[in-house]
Amino acid sequence: MLASKHIMTMDDVTAEEIALILxxxxxxxxxxxxxxxxLPTLRGRTIVxxxxxxxxxxxxxxxxxxxxxxxxxxxxxASSSATVKxxxxxxxxxxLAAMSCDLVVVRHKYxxxxxxxxxxxDCSIVNGGDGxxxxxxxxxxxxxxxxxxLGKLEGLRVGIVGDIxxxxxxxxxxxxxxxxxxxxxxxxxxTLLPSRPDILGAEVMWDLDEALPxxxxxxxxxxxxxxxxxxxxxxxxxxxTLYGMNLERMAKLPSHAIVMHPGPMNRGVExxxxxxxxxxxxxxxxxxxxxAVRMAVMYLLLGGADSGAAA
Amino acid sequence: MGYREKxxxxxxxxxxxxxxxxxxxxxEANKGAGSIALAGIMTRGVDMANRLxxxxxxxxxxxxxxxxxxxxxxxxxxAIRLSPEVHTTDIPYTVEDRTIVLVDDVLYTxxxxxxxxxxxxxYGRPGAIQLAVLVDRGHRELPIRADFVGKNVPTSRRERVKxxxxxxxxxxxxxxxxxxxxxx
Numbered sequence: 001m002l003a004s005k006h007i008m009t010m011d012d013v014t015a016e017e018i019a020l021i022l023x024x025x026x027x028x029x030x031x032x033x034x035x036x037x038x039l040p041t042l043r044g045r046t047i048v049x050x051x052x053x054x055x056x057x058x059x060x061x062x063x064x065x066x067x068x069x070x071x072x073x074x075x076x077x078a079s080s081s082a083t084v085k086x087x088x089x090x091x092x093x094x095x096l097a098a099m100s101c102d103l104v105v106v107r108h109k110y111x112x113x114x115x116x117x118x119x120x121x122d123c124s125i126v127n128g129g130d131g132x133x134x135x136x137x138x139x140x141x142x143x144x145x146x147x148x149x150l151g152k153l154e155g156l157r158v159g160i161v162g163d164i165x166x167x168x169x170x171x172x173x174x175x176x177x178x179x180x181x182x183x184x185x186x187x188x189x190x191t192l193l194p195s196r197p198d199i200l201g202a203e204v205m206w207d208l209d210e211a212l213p214x215x216x217x218x219x220x221x222x223x224x225x226x227x228x229x230x231x232x233x234x235x236x237x238x239x240x241t242l243y244g245m246n247l248e249r250m251a252k253l254p255s256h257a258i259v260m261h262p263g264p265m266n267r268g269v270e271x272x273x274x275x276x277x278x279x280x281x282x283x284x285x286x287x288x289x290x291x292a293v294r295m296a297v298m299y300l301l302l303g304g305a306d307s308g309a310a311a
Numbered sequence: 312m313g314y315r316e317k318x319x320x321x322x323x324x325x326x327x328x329x330x331x332x333x334x335x336x337x338x339e340a341n342k343g344a345g346s347i348a349l350a351g352i353m354t355r356g357v358d359m360a361n362r363l364x365x366x367x368x369x370x371x372x373x374x375x376x377x378x379x380x381x382x383x384x385x386x387x388x389x390a391i392r393l394s395p396e397v398h399t400t401d402i403p404y405t406v407e408d409r410t411i412v413l414v415d416d417v418l419y420t421x422x423x424x425x426x427x428x429x430x431x432x433x434y435g436r437p438g439a440i441q442l443a444v445l446v447d448r449g450h451r452e453l454p455i456r457a458d459f460v461g462k463n464v465p466t467s468r469r470e471r472v473k474x475x476x477x478x479x480x481x482x483x484x485x486x487x488x489x490x491x492x493x494x495x
Contacts, residue, residue, distance in 0.1 A: 001393050027381060027399045036433045041384040069384075299384070303393040 002300050006125040008114040009134045010175040018180060022144050024296035025289070031068065032292055042071040045302055046101040050092070050117075051128065052078040052108045057263055057287055058128050058138070062105045065294035071302075074101070089113060093120040102302055106130070124301045132166050132227065138262055139172035141293040143180060145286045146217055149258050154181035159211050160202075161187045162221035162243055162270050165194045166228060169262045170221060174202050187211050189243065191232040192223075208243055212252040219260045220245050220270045236269050246272040250280060258282050314471055314488035320464050323483035326445065329461030330359070333443050334366035336459050341410055344373040346438065348406075352415040352427050353381045353398045358478050359445060360414040378402035380413075385426035406435035412459075416474035418444040421455035446485055448472045 002020075004012040013021070031039055047066040051059050059075070066073035076092075083092065089108070093116070096104060103124045106114050111133030118125045129135040147153050158177055164170045164186050177184040184202040186193065197204045205211045212218065223232075223239065233239045240246075245259060253259075259271075259281045267273045275281060321329070341347050344367050351360030357379040364377045379401050383394035413427050428440055443459035448466040464487070466472060471488040 024397050027384075027397045030399045030401070031384070034433065035435070038433070039384040040429065041389050299389075300393070303389045 001303070005301070006114070006118055006127075007136050007297060007301065008118065008125060008127045008130075010136050010139060010172050010179065012136070013179075015179045015181075018140065018143065018176070021140055021293065021296050021300060022147060024300060025140075025144055025292040028068075028295040028299075029289070029292040031295075032288075037068055038070060039068060040070050041299060042066070042069040042302055045071040045103070046074065046099075047071045047103045047105065047298065048074045048076060048096055048101045049128075050076045050096070050104055050106045052083065052089075052106075052113075053129065055107055055128070057290065058107065058135075061287070061290040062126075062128065062137075062294050065291050065298060068291070069295055069298060071102075071298065089116060090120055093117045097121040097123070103298060126297060126301070129168050131168065132171065133168050134172040135168040135262075136172045136176075137290070137294055137297060138169050139176035140297070141286060141290045142169075142173055142219070142260065142262070143176055144289045144293050145260065145282055146182075146258070148289070149282050149285070150216060150256065153177075156182040156216040157185060157214055158182055158217040158219055159185045159187050159205075159208075159215040160219045160221065161208060161245070163192045163223045163228075163232075164188050164197070164221065165192055166224040167221050173219070174200050178202075185211060185215070187243070189233060189239075209249065209252065212249060213254065215253060216257050217260060218245065218250075218253060218257060222262065222264065223266055223269055236266075240269055240272075244268075244270055244272060245275050247274050247278075250275050250278065253280075260286060263287065313491045313493050315491045317470065317487045317489040319484050319486050320472075321446075321462055321485035326461070326483060326485065329445060330362055331366055333459045333461060334363050334370060337363070337412055337441070337443065338367060338371060340441070340458065344371045344375050347410045347412055348376045348378065348404050349412050349414055350378045350380050350402065350427070350431060352413065352423060353379060355474055355476055355479070356380075356413075356415040358476050359416060359443075359474075363412075363414060363443065376404040378404065380427050380430050382423060382426040382430055385429045387422060387426070400430065402431075402434050406431060406437050408436070408438045410439045410441060411437045412441045412443055414443050416445050417472050418442070418447045418455075418457050418460075419450055419472075421451045421453035424455050425453050445474055446472055 063073050105126045105128045107128040111131035113130050114125050114127040160170050174184045178201050186202045186204045187208050261283045349360040351357030360377045364375050381398040381400045383397045441458040444457045445461040447460045447463050469490050475482045475484045477483050
């Protein structure tokens with residue numbers, strides 16, 4: 001049972017609730033290994049995936065999670081909806097509210113869209129990525145993957161490398177790591193850092209090669225060319241030379257350290273193909289964890305609506 | 312509301328004897344241990360299933376596989392309340408065509424057993440499902456009965472029956488708790 005009705009930012013969950021979500025996800029991960037990967041838990045509940053931005057893994061992950069819990073999932077994609085006829089977000093929200101759904105997962109190009117929906121609807125809202133703001137379920141599945149691979153979260157030093165200023169993944173991961181007692185370290189050229197990196201609550205380093213030997217996790221971000229107003233560096237090759245992860249750099253990491261990436265990857269830019277496909281890359285584990293973590297979030301948000309009374 | 316201990320209905324010796332008898336009854340009903348597997352319901356049912364497996368091994372010399380079931384995701388009241396703690400289910404054997412003996416500490420409304428049967432069925436089609444409980448306290452809300460019962464304990468709905476096991480409680484007993492009338 002979570003105190004907040006929504007998960008819109010990492011502020012909505014406490015450190016204890018993060019632990020509860022990860023523990024619950026572990027039980028759902030077991031279900032995902034079974035031959036019959038379905039539970040009756042959320043039978044009769046309606047979960048709407050409201051995606052105004054393109055997405056493969058997040059939308060499919062939420063969709064699979066809702067199906068495995070026997071909820072009725074409805075997919076909304078902006079390109080095939082009344083949005084192209086000029087319907088506003090608020091009107092879309094009111095329309096959905098009138099059809100009484102229980103949970104809405106929203107992805108939108110503007111930060112704050114989930115909060116706006118929450119004001120217009122009674123149901124729970126899960127942020128599936130809002131602009132360059134936050135993507136909390138991604139941070140939760142990243143924590144889950146780190147905990148599964150390294151056995152703990154507290155005390156980990158997590159290097160977040162690359163396009164910090166356009167990254168909602170970093171926007172959620174930095175506060176999430178701080179909550180669980182890990183240390184986020186931002187590693188990026190100044191053109192890809194926000195103007196005040198200090199207020200994020202993370203260490204900042206410019207030199208990736210210097211940072212590598214100190215890290216437990218090297219988290220590479222996708223360079224978001226589509227969000228950048230102008231090219232933030234002279235060429236892809238220069239970026240790859242200074243900030244790209246390759247086999248030579250991977251060898252500088254401590255032997256236990258893992259390599260992560262939220263996907264989709266620009267192979268050859270922030271990560272070389274041989275690193276992405278190496279045994280130290282847990283990128284596909286992240287995708288796998290995503291389903292279990294989202295099942296846990298749905299279960300904890302939609303279950304126990306009336307009271308927290310223990311059985 | 313708080314609860315206070317009203318009576319001890321089984322002590323350590325009585326529990327030990329009941330479990331030994333249940334182990335014999337399971338073997339008698341199934342003509343040996345060949346086709347059976349135990350599935351304990353979290354959390355005390357798992358400890359009891361392990362104890363039954365030890366006794367069956369001592370009697371027959373065969374090891375029966377033991378699994379653990381968490382039924383949180385199969386409860387019929389998920390919308391009203393959540394289990395405070397979810398454990399991971401572990402069924403380390405194939406369910407297909409086997410006789411599965413569900414093991415729980417207390418049988419009450421039968422709703423837990425309904426959920427446990429659904430959970431087991433998701434692993435395959437068992438040949439049969441049987442139910443062993445240490446205490447049957449009555450007040451069934453579903454058409455479910457136990458095949459093997461340690462002790463029938465008539466109770467009021469206002470009371471609680473608690474099985475204390477050394478693994479969790481530093482004491483070995485079955486006790487009845489009653490409402491002390493005080494707000495907690």
